Amino acid sequence: MTPVSSKQYADDVSLLMVLIDTNPLFWSSSAAPLSFSKFLSQVLSFLNSILLLNQLNQVMVIATGLNSCDYIYDSSKGPTSQRVESLLQKLEEFVVKDEELNKDDSVDGIGSSLLSGSLSMALCSIQRIFRSGSLHPQPRILCMHGSQDGPGQYVAIMNSIFSAQRSMVPIDSCVIGSQHSAFLQQASYITGGVYLKPQHLDGLFQYLTTVFATDLHSRSFLQLPKPVGVDFRASCFCHKNTIDMGYICSVCLSIFCKHHKKCSTCGSAFGQPQTVSTSNQKRKAP
Amino acid sequence: MTDAQVVKRAKYKSTVKDAGVRGILKMTRERFVFMPNDPSSSVKLNVEFRLIKGHKSSKEGSNRPALLNLTQDQGNYIFEFESFSDRELCRDFVAKAIAFSAEIGGPTSEKAAPLKDEQLSSAEMERRIKLLQEDSELQKLHKQFVIGGVLSETEFWATRKKLLDVNVTRKVKQRVGLKSDMIFNVKPSSDGQSNRVTFNLTPEMIHQIFAEKPAVRQAYLNFVPNKMTEKDFWTKYWRAQYLHSTKNIVAAAAEAAEDEELAVFLRQDAILASEIRQKIRKVDPTLDMEADEGDDYTHISGHGLATEDIKDELEAQYEPYKRSFLQDINRHAAVVLEGRTIDVETGDTRTVAEALASSKRLELAKEASDVNTHQERLDRITQMTEIEDLQAPREPPVAPLCIKDPRDYFDSQQVKTLNQLSGTRQMKSRLSTSEAYDSLRAYISEIRSVGLSDPIVRPEVAFKVFNSLTQNISSSKYQLGKNPHESILDTLPSVTKEELLLHWTSIQELLKHFWSSYPITTSYLYTKVSRLRDAMSQIYPKLQEIKESVQSDSRHQVSLLVQPMLQALDAAFAHYELDQQKRSAKSGEKPNGYV
Numbered sequence: 001m002t003p004v005s006s007k008q009y010a011d012d013v014s015l016l017m018v019l020i021d022t023n024p025l026f027w028s029s030s031a032a033p034l035s036f037s038k039f040l041s042q043v044l045s046f047l048n049s050i051l052l053l054n055q056l057n058q059v060m061v062i063a064t065g066l067n068s069c070d071y072i073y074d075s076s077k078g079p080t081s082q083r084v085e086s087l088l089q090k091l092e093e094f095v096v097k098d099e100e101l102n103k104d105d106s107v108d109g110i111g112s113s114l115l116s117g118s119l120s121m122a123l124c125s126i127q128r129i130f131r132s133g134s135l136h137p138q139p140r141i142l143c144m145h146g147s148q149d150g151p152g153q154y155v156a157i158m159n160s161i162f163s164a165q166r167s168m169v170p171i172d173s174c175v176i177g178s179q180h181s182a183f184l185q186q187a188s189y190i191t192g193g194v195y196l197k198p199q200h201l202d203g204l205f206q207y208l209t210t211v212f213a214t215d216l217h218s219r220s221f222l223q224l225p226k227p228v229g230v231d232f233r234a235s236c237f238c239h240k241n242t243i244d245m246g247y248i249c250s251v252c253l254s255i256f257c258k259h260h261k262k263c264s265t266c267g268s269a270f271g272q273p274q275t276v277s278t279s280n281q282k283r284k285a286p
Numbered sequence: 287m288t289d290a291q292v293v294k295r296a297k298y299k300s301t302v303k304d305a306g307v308r309g310i311l312k313m314t315r316e317r318f319v320f321m322p323n324d325p326s327s328s329v330k331l332n333v334e335f336r337l338i339k340g341h342k343s344s345k346e347g348s349n350r351p352a353l354l355n356l357t358q359d360q361g362n363y364i365f366e367f368e369s370f371s372d373r374e375l376c377r378d379f380v381a382k383a384i385a386f387s388a389e390i391g392g393p394t395s396e397k398a399a400p401l402k403d404e405q406l407s408s409a410e411m412e413r414r415i416k417l418l419q420e421d422s423e424l425q426k427l428h429k430q431f432v433i434g435g436v437l438s439e440t441e442f443w444a445t446r447k448k449l450l451d452v453n454v455t456r457k458v459k460q461r462v463g464l465k466s467d468m469i470f471n472v473k474p475s476s477d478g479q480s481n482r483v484t485f486n487l488t489p490e491m492i493h494q495i496f497a498e499k500p501a502v503r504q505a506y507l508n509f510v511p512n513k514m515t516e517k518d519f520w521t522k523y524w525r526a527q528y529l530h531s532t533k534n535i536v537a538a539a540a541e542a543a544e545d546e547e548l549a550v551f552l553r554q555d556a557i558l559a560s561e562i563r564q565k566i567r568k569v570d571p572t573l574d575m576e577a578d579e580g581d582d583y584t585h586i587s588g589h590g591l592a593t594e595d596i597k598d599e600l601e602a603q604y605e606p607y608k609r610s611f612l613q614d615i616n617r618h619a620a621v622v623l624e625g626r627t628i629d630v631e632t633g634d635t636r637t638v639a640e641a642l643a644s645s646k647r648l649e650l651a652k653e654a655s656d657v658n659t660h661q662e663r664l665d666r667i668t669q670m671t672e673i674e675d676l677q678a679p680r681e682p683p684v685a686p687l688c689i690k691d692p693r694d695y696f697d698s699q700q701v702k703t704l705n706q707l708s709g710t711r712q713m714k715s716r717l718s719t720s721e722a723y724d725s726l727r728a729y730i731s732e733i734r735s736v737g738l739s740d741p742i743v744r745p746e747v748a749f750k751v752f753n754s755l756t757q758n759i760s761s762s763k764y765q766l767g768k769n770p771h772e773s774i775l776d777t778l779p780s781v782t783k784e785e786l787l788l789h790w791t792s793i794q795e796l797l798k799h800f801w802s803s804y805p806i807t808t809s810y811l812y813t814k815v816s817r818l819r820d821a822m823s824q825i826y827p828k829l830q831e832i833k834e835s836v837q838s839d840s841r842h843q844v845s846l847l848v849q850p851m852l853q854a855l856d857a858a859f860a861h862y863e864l865d866q867q868k869r870s871a872k873s874g875e876k877p878n879g880y881v
């Protein structure tokens with residue numbers, strides 16, 4: 001056994017955290033472009049190919065549900081045979097647990113899954129692997145996300161993004177849903193990952209292998225697709241709405257959609273904004 | 287006065303010196319007509335008031351002509367009246383007529399304009415024309431929006447005040463400071479024959495006197511209209527000055543005892559003294575000049591030898607009347623350095639005095655506002671004299687940062703998230719939650735039983751995906767990456783390029799006006815916004831046209847360029863719609879300015 005102090009640093013060993021959106025409402029809605037079984041079959045093939053690329057590669061899969069998230073697969077544990085079997089077994093158990101946690105039966109829309117939770121779990125397990133094992137692989141996170149952004153998770157997601165940026169973990173995003181995800185656009189942009197919204201989801205496997213399979217070192221030699229633009233809009237802290245313009249606390253940088261007397265995060269008292277009164281006066285003149 | 291017209295006998299003069307032509311001046315609301323008495327004379331006038339920019343009149347005086355000067359853009363009309371009352375009547379009439387013509391002149395051009403189209407001076411107009419000539423892009427915009435009727439002239443230039451101002455700043459005159467020579471050196475001119483001395487007083491000097499001597503200013507404000515005339519006041523003042531210049535303290539004291547108004551000028555300035563005291567208080571409290579003096583005896587007269595105190599009892603009595611030359615010089619220097627603190631024409635003595643007084647009062651009020659000056663002084667003394675070694679380390683003064691209990695925040699968020707889950711969504715799910723979970727489980731068991739699909743991807747689909755991915759990448763690589771200095775725009779045909787740039791600038795212009803009109807508080811802004819919206823929606827299809835007109839290989843590039851424009855427009859439209867909805871939702875209720 002190699003001692004812990006002399007870790008193996010290799011530039012082509014990857015630690016891939018895959019976050020799979022298991023929002024049942026999304027997969028059963030018309031927004032889902034392919035069935036969940038087809039999606040799973042393509043993703044599982046992709047995971048297999050990752051493990052085949054390098055013997056030391058490690059893959060962890062986290063399911064992102066409506067009410068909870070959990071690890072459903074870790075390639076470093078368990079038998080090397082029947083990988084898919086054990087993953088699907090865990091996934092089924094997870095779905096049952098997630099359903100038990102679900103309280104109300106009448107959800108109108110497709111809701112948003114707990115992306116913030118699974119991102120945090122991914123970052124935590126990356127740290128754990130760094131600190132415990134003898135290997136020091138190159139980590140990255142791949143979000144396979146379909147349901148729309150939950151503006152309520154804005155702060156939590158942004159915090160995860162910034163901690164990923166700090167620990168130099170790129171977040172790659174593969175958006176399966178019909179709409180672009182502003183959260184994932186920002187996540188990939190800030191952490192230097194790749195954001196992709198595939199057009200032909202029948203060929204999802206091709207997208208995954210072409211864009212997301214290469215390790216971080218090889219990535220620097222490749223010309224990967226670049227997003228057209230990034231939606232940088234933020235959610236306000238008071239109503240969790242996505243806003244174009246707003247007020248920002250000068251002390252703690254909290255964002256609000258309207259003027260408050262006091263910052264709800266840090267408690268600083270704000271003065272009356274000067275510009276509003278002057279512009280009003282200006283407007284009254286004509 | 288509602289007279290429809292005024293008819294007066296007057297002389298028309300081309301210049302002030304001119305002898306003039308006698309005749310009749312007839313004024314109506316719209317115009318004035320001058321008919322000379324001599325019908326053969328060629329001097330006939332018929333001028334509309336809207337061409338007249340202003341009027342001046344001569345000072346009233348028994349032996350002066352009663353003149354009225356109507357000024358025009360170029361040249362002017364001077365009339366001499368037979369009496370001043372005639373002149374006054376005409377002057378009032380002219381003033382009204384000019385105001386009236388300005389009023390009706392404005393709104394005819396545009397009713398909705400925020401300000402009646404400002405009367406532009408020709409210089410202003412010239413500047414604008416010059417700017418337009420220099421900048422072809424600006425000219426294009428101007429042509430498109432101002433002449434196209436989307437924006438008014440005023441609106442267009444309102445956002446470009448800076449451009450106009452740049453030229454203006456060059457012309458701003460430097461303000462003239464106060465003269466540095468001292469007034470009190472003004473030598474009285476005496477005619478040598480009689481015992482009279484004459485002082486010449488100009489407004490400039492009065493300003494300076496008021497600035498230097500607050501007591502005189504105060505006295506002027508107190509005395510002048512009620513107690514004495516202005517002339518008496520200044521006579522007294524110069525008398526006091528004169529007494530000073532003779533350096534006869536005893537005589538001065540005697541005079542002051544007799545006349546209490548005169549005493550005001552002779553005594554030391556109380557206001558000044560209090561100001562000085564205030565200043566002294568601001569000096570470093572540890573400074574002790576008297577103590578320092580003991581260290582160094584060279585500057586003491588007698589080289590440190592004790593000298594006899596020559597002050598006698600008589601002197602003490604006259605102490606308030608003593609004023610050293612040095613004090614005067616110091617005060618004068620302070621005033622000159624301070625510069626002109628007020629911006630008043632020095633014509634009227636009283637206004638000068640009042641303005642100075644109020645500006646001083648403001649200053650004093652500012653200083654007096656901090657009640658705890660004494661405490662502050664004590665603090666400063668302790669700070670200056672403390673021995674550092676014996677003090678506890680001082681932390682920099684910081685406001686305590688209070689982060690509230692984070693649980694509040696996260697709890698509220700959780701509730702919010704849960705609410706959101708149950709909240710309404712535009713995309714309807716066909717199934718309830720339990721059904722959805724069931725179907726998800728069915729999918730999973732399906733793949734468990736069937737296994738991975740084989741082949742994973744059909745070759746033709748994979749090829750399509752591969753093509754779309756690489757084409758996108760390669761096109762941007764070969765057209766962007768070849769030359770970093772070469773932009774996509776240069777690869778496009780010049781017509782497309784120019785069109786794109788033009789649209790870009792015009793969209794920017796429109797959006798600038800659009801967003802600056804929010805929040806909508808007046809109906810004028812409302813119409814402006816809808817006007818802008820129409821103009822913007824006209825650009826929208828044009829952008830689509832451009833996108834479709836270019837060849838397929840560069841279409842991707844163009845769409846990349848057009849995308850931000852469309853996004854900006856979309857944001858504006860969305861905001862407009864939202865505001866419209868809000869407006870209709872609470873019609874009648876006044877918008878409070880917050881959007």
